[in-house]
């Protein structure tokens with residue numbers, strides 16, 4: 086699998102991948118918005134492009150969708166080359182832009198029927214897809230309400246539905262949860278999670294770390310137009326060499342508890358701090374049974390155990406020197 090370190094990331098092209106992006110570049114005048122970006126997305130996989138404003142996420146996905154012409158590199162969807170004129174590849178993609186593009190005086194179902202016809206759907210198939218898609222985005226009970234009565238988040242969900250009508254192999258979403266209410270945010274995230282199970286590949290841009298952590302099977306971290314790292318959350322964190330932190334609150338001989346824990350394989354450190362035992366571990370959750378056994382053998386009584394795994398924020402900070410939210 087293609088991976089990491091800073092700099093070039095090479096993506097092996099295999100027939101199984103829905104999306105293959107290979108050395109993609111795009112300049113706007115003197116500014117290089119996308120700089121030799123390569124990655125792949127497999128069927129059913131959710132791939133998150135994570136990065137701060139201006140990192141090049143939107144430009145990358147516009148290239149993937151054939152809305153912009155690249156200055157270098159190429160991408161293909163299910164083996165079909167993407168270009169601004171290639172209809173075949175474009176038919177395999179559903180694109181959900183940041184801006185909502187709906188007719189406010191039509192109902193949710195009427196909007197979807199309209200977009201479905203643009204995708205050349207009709208008759209029974211269109212009716213069925215409209216029903217399925219409304220269900221998927223959690224708006225089945227609002228099918229016959231006019232869109233003008235919808236909240237911003239509901240409109241965003243309907244927009245996602247429009248991108249799904251033709252059952253694309255790849256759904257591309259650009260910051261779908263920016264500025265939406267928490268209820269819609271959860272509904273959007275649930276819908277996206279549901280897509281993975283149907284085999285749809287998802288390419289998703291966000292600058293919300295916790296969304297990427299929850300939704301994405303793999304994450305690509307973009308900075309200044311380059312993909313500086315990619316992998317699973319755990320894989321990215323492991324590359325940093327950051328360890329899980331386990332905090333034990335207990336009564337009894339804490340010194341002995343720390344010593345017993347220090348002797349366990351997989352524990353890289355054990356110290357007493359503020360009346361608690363702090364452990365550094367390579368895989369904290371897996372070690373918990375051994376830690377519990379150590380507490381018992383040290384004749385201490387555990388009151389609480391907290392495991393904190395390093396997150397993508399730490400990875401991002403390490404790779405780019407800036408916090409994601411700046």
Ligand SMILES: Nc1ncnc2c1ncn2[C@@H]1O[C@H](COP(=O)(O)OP(=O)(O)OP(=O)(O)O)[C@@H](O)[C@H]1O
Pocket residue numbers: 113116117118136137138139140141142143144145292
């Ligand atoms: N049409 C354009 N003309 C000129 N410069 C552009 C254009 N589109 C994007 N850029 C520049 O390219 C760089 C990358 O922009 P892009 O929108 O891809 O970033 P992003 O990661 O999606 O950021 P955001 O989270 O703000 O959407 C930025 O410096 C931006 O100003």
